[in-house]
Amino acid sequence: MIRYTFGRLSSLVISLIVASMVIFLVIEVIPGDPASFMLGINAREDTLAALRAEMGLDQPLVIRYFNWVLGMLQGDFGNSWTYKTPVAELINDRIWVSLPLAVYALLLSTLIAFPAGIYAASRRGSAGDVTIIGATQLGVALPNFWFAMILVLIFAIKLRWFSAGGFPGWDDPLLAIKSLTLPAIALALPQAAILARVMRSSLLDMLGEDFIRTARAKGLTRRQALWRHAVRNALIPVLTIIGLQFSFLLAGGIIIEQVFFLPGLGRLIFQSISARDLIVVESVVMLLVFTVIVVNFAVDLAYAAVDPRLRSRA
Amino acid sequence: MSLLRIKEYSLAINGTEILHDVDIAVDAGQIVAITGESGSGKSMTALSIMGLLPRGSVNRGQIMLDGVSLLDASEAELCDMRGNAVGMIFQEPMTALNPVMTIGDQVAETILMHEKISRHDARARAVKLIERVGLKLAPTRYPHELSGGQRQRVVIAMAIAVRPKLLIADEPTTALDVTTQARILELLKGLVDEFDMGLLMITHDLAVVAGMADKIVVMQNGRIVEAAPTQTLLRDMQHPYTKALFKASGHKVTLPARADAPHLLYAKGVTRDYPLPRSGLFGARPSFRALNNVSFHIEHGERVGLVGESGCGKSTLTRAILGLEPIQAGEITLDGDPVFTGKKPNLTVRRRMQVVFQDPYSSFNPRHRVERLITEPFHLLENPPTSAARDAAIAAALRDVGLSVSDKDKYIHEFSGGQRQRIAIARALIIEPELIIFDEAVSALDVSVRAQVLDLIADLCKSRSLAYLFISHDLSVVRTVADRVLVMQAGQIVEHGATEDIFLNPQHPYTQALIAAAPQLPEISHAS
Numbered sequence: 001m002i003r004y005t006f007g008r009l010s011s012l013v014i015s016l017i018v019a020s021m022v023i024f025l026v027i028e029v030i031p032g033d034p035a036s037f038m039l040g041i042n043a044r045e046d047t048l049a050a051l052r053a054e055m056g057l058d059q060p061l062v063i064r065y066f067n068w069v070l071g072m073l074q075g076d077f078g079n080s081w082t083y084k085t086p087v088a089e090l091i092n093d094r095i096w097v098s099l100p101l102a103v104y105a106l107l108l109s110t111l112i113a114f115p116a117g118i119y120a121a122s123r124r125g126s127a128g129d130v131t132i133i134g135a136t137q138l139g140v141a142l143p144n145f146w147f148a149m150i151l152v153l154i155f156a157i158k159l160r161w162f163s164a165g166g167f168p169g170w171d172d173p174l175l176a177i178k179s180l181t182l183p184a185i186a187l188a189l190p191q192a193a194i195l196a197r198v199m200r201s202s203l204l205d206m207l208g209e210d211f212i213r214t215a216r217a218k219g220l221t222r223r224q225a226l227w228r229h230a231v232r233n234a235l236i237p238v239l240t241i242i243g244l245q246f247s248f249l250l251a252g253g254i255i256i257e258q259v260f261f262l263p264g265l266g267r268l269i270f271q272s273i274s275a276r277d278l279i280v281v282e283s284v285v286m287l288l289v290f291t292v293i294v295v296n297f298a299v300d301l302a303y304a305a306v307d308p309r310l311r312s313r314a
Numbered sequence: 315m316s317l318l319r320i321k322e323y324s325l326a327i328n329g330t331e332i333l334h335d336v337d338i339a340v341d342a343g344q345i346v347a348i349t350g351e352s353g354s355g356k357s358m359t360a361l362s363i364m365g366l367l368p369r370g371s372v373n374r375g376q377i378m379l380d381g382v383s384l385l386d387a388s389e390a391e392l393c394d395m396r397g398n399a400v401g402m403i404f405q406e407p408m409t410a411l412n413p414v415m416t417i418g419d420q421v422a423e424t425i426l427m428h429e430k431i432s433r434h435d436a437r438a439r440a441v442k443l444i445e446r447v448g449l450k451l452a453p454t455r456y457p458h459e460l461s462g463g464q465r466q467r468v469v470i471a472m473a474i475a476v477r478p479k480l481l482i483a484d485e486p487t488t489a490l491d492v493t494t495q496a497r498i499l500e501l502l503k504g505l506v507d508e509f510d511m512g513l514l515m516i517t518h519d520l521a522v523v524a525g526m527a528d529k530i531v532v533m534q535n536g537r538i539v540e541a542a543p544t545q546t547l548l549r550d551m552q553h554p555y556t557k558a559l560f561k562a563s564g565h566k567v568t569l570p571a572r573a574d575a576p577h578l579l580y581a582k583g584v585t586r587d588y589p590l591p592r593s594g595l596f597g598a599r600p601s602f603r604a605l606n607n608v609s610f611h612i613e614h615g616e617r618v619g620l621v622g623e624s625g626c627g628k629s630t631l632t633r634a635i636l637g638l639e640p641i642q643a644g645e646i647t648l649d650g651d652p653v654f655t656g657k658k659p660n661l662t663v664r665r666r667m668q669v670v671f672q673d674p675y676s677s678f679n680p681r682h683r684v685e686r687l688i689t690e691p692f693h694l695l696e697n698p699p700t701s702a703a704r705d706a707a708i709a710a711a712l713r714d715v716g717l718s719v720s721d722k723d724k725y726i727h728e729f730s731g732g733q734r735q736r737i738a739i740a741r742a743l744i745i746e747p748e749l750i751i752f753d754e755a756v757s758a759l760d761v762s763v764r765a766q767v768l769d770l771i772a773d774l775c776k777s778r779s780l781a782y783l784f785i786s787h788d789l790s791v792v793r794t795v796a797d798r799v800l801v802m803q804a805g806q807i808v809e810h811g812a813t814e815d816i817f818l819n820p821q822h823p824y825t826q827a828l829i830a831a832a833p834q835l836p837e838i839s840h841a842s
Binding site: 214 | 364366389390393394395396397398401402404406409410411412413414415423424427428456458469472473
């Protein structure tokens with residue numbers, strides 16, 4: 001187990017290094033140089049020179065890469081050209097919206113998907129199963145912003161239980177959670193539909209396995225065999241999907257953030273790209289990559305917790 | 315009163331009649347064997363007793379266990395009965411255990427299901443049971459750390475955990491090596507005596523049946539065609555199917571005589587290492603030696619058998635001969651030409667060798683017609699035959715294996731297991747190779763079909779000069795189809811010699827153990 005963790009950990013570090021190099025180089029290969037790209041063709045020579053100096057473009061590539069990485073390690077992401085504030089502050093404001101939103105949505109999606117998938121698999125072919133399959137079909141097909149608009153219509157405009165958008169900050173945690181609820185549901189529904197389908201089919205595969213027959217021959221009821229033997233084995237593909245979904249939820253909430261006027265990372269990256277603020281783009285992308293890699297590491301550890309075969313393999 | 319009494323029992327699944335008027339009785343302390351070929355309804359009989367039939371099953375008749383009618387029992391009553399009054403062992407030990415649960419917990423689960431006992435006490439009893447079935451393993455081990463034979467012992471421990479009155483064993487040793495099989499059968503016999511259990515054993519292997527059972531039940535197409543105490547049945551078989559079954563099991567072919575000939579295949583000092591996962595982050599990568607200094611030869615037209623248990627390196631040797639993988643030392647040549655050159659098989663040599671694998675279904679692309687399937691080896695030729703010559707080659711290959719020319723337009727799923735293996739042989743024959751490797755080629759076939767395929771191989775030897783390497787774990791089959799036998803253990807050839815010499819006078823302890831462990835079919839008069 002220790003060796004496995006260590007192995008995964010070293011692959012995490014290598015992934016991070018490679019990812020940082022790729023992100024850095026992509027920005028560098030832009031025709032001209034980053035400064036002229038950011039300022040456009042009508043930029044004045046002295047403004048351009050000022051930006052070049054600020055970005056350190058007069059230094060060699062390798063030095064700039066190491067400065068960038070060392071800066072990030074110390075929490076210094078540079079200064080935004082458009083906002084004129086440290087990028088670290090920009091990120092810090094927004095990550096406390098996006099991260100809780102993603103976790104919230106993932107929790108909801110898991111809470112919906114697990115029972116639905118397990119129920120459908122345990123009653124394969126029943127009316128309940130058919131209903132759940134139909135619902136997941138719709139959930140996969142309908143985009144999350146459509147859910148968002150419907151939720152706003154019903155719960156904000158008609159029933160007035162929630163506000164239609166905006167984020168009040170974390171001073172009042174309950175209020176903050178309340179304002180994230182509708183966006184989280186809108187994000188969670190399509191993800192839950194996918195997850196429920198994976199859970200169902202993975203469970204059905206497991207229920208056909210020989211060890212389920214063995215369990216039944218020991219005297220376990222169908223339900224006991226499902227819960228004690230099938231569910232844990234079915235978790236492996238489900239964990240993979242959960243890992244992928246978290247990455248999507250963190251960065252992919254752009255439209256939902258727009259619909260609900262949430263100051264999240266999605267909006268920040270969207271605005272920075274529009275404003276050609278490469279310093280912000282570079283750092284936010286690196287942050288997202290970092291999160292995705294760390295989440296994958298967590299998923300790998302979860303695999304090992306579920307499956308002893310992985311623990312004993314190197 | 316019998317412990318188990320099945321009376322006039324019939325079963326239909328989704329309208330198809332599976333079992334018809336089955337009558338079986340098992341007494342306490344008695345071993346009753348059900349035998350027959352695949353599809354005869356053996357396993358469905360076992361699942362009927364357990365009440366674990368697939369959906370869409372409709373049954374009638376009577377199954378009484380210790381005075382209780384199982385067909386009238388509720389699902390809750392059946393759950394009480396399963397594992398408690400009846401234990402069951404399955405064919406495939408590799409998949410019968412839950413991979414994410416320790417073996418101790420899996421054995422303890424049976425006890426917890428049926429007795430009011432603390433988890434701690436159940437675990438303690440599981441440890442004793444694991445010892446009782448002959449395992450010296452910690453209960454905290456996981457199934458993937460165990461061999462097939464060890465896993466089957468765990469399954470047995472689970473099945474006998476609360477001392478059931480009846481044990482059902484469905485092909486308990488079919489997936490195991492002969493020496494493991496002998497030990498498992500001994501264990502089962504000992505448990506029957508110790509617990510005074512009834513044992514209902516299902517197996518297609520008549521040699522196993524003859525050595526174990528007090529009573530034999532022969533099934534064909536869902537009906538019992540004959541049932542009698544073992545000795546009576548062996549002495550005086552009544553039904554033609556029983557006779558045919560025993561005859562096919564001991565089937566012997568007559569190979570045409572052959573004179574000494576020059577070497578065709580020559581292997582010298584062949585060594586193959588597989589890398590293993592690194593033990594430390596920076597340590598040298600350890601390797602597993604699958605073939606260790608293997609040397610042998612096959613003459614032109616010679617029939618050579620290769621026996622050994624699973625993991626001994628038989629399949630690795632097949633791949634090495636075919637030139638599919640590099641070897642770390644030694645050389646393999648066909649008529650002096652190396653089979654492996656640099657990074658890929660040597661095509662000039664490769665087209666003179668063909669292989670027939672064990673599973674006739676999965677070795678074919680299901681979307682291709684037979685015509686295309688059997689002409690696959692043509693890509694090894696520089697000038698593959700076209701139009702009329704190609705049709706003639708297809709027709710000849712199909713005819714040679716006893717199929718008709720019209721079969722060329724069919725798909726593989728339209729054929730039975732035996733026919734598929736004939737097609738596999740036709741595919742091997744179509745480019746008229748000088749050497750064919752039969753890698754467990756008849757192991758998955760029923761005895762009567764196996765007899766036919768063995769006859770076919772003998773016939774092919776009569777019509778052409780064909781050399782082959784016949785790889786099998788089944789000693790009785792190798793004995794009849796090989797001029798010479800190689801015995802392999804742990805990547806080494808430990809003994810070789812003329813077939814009858816090896817079988818009558820084995821020198822190496824491993825060969826002796828193999829031959830002693832192989833169940834013997836009793837001598838029976840086939841005079842009908």
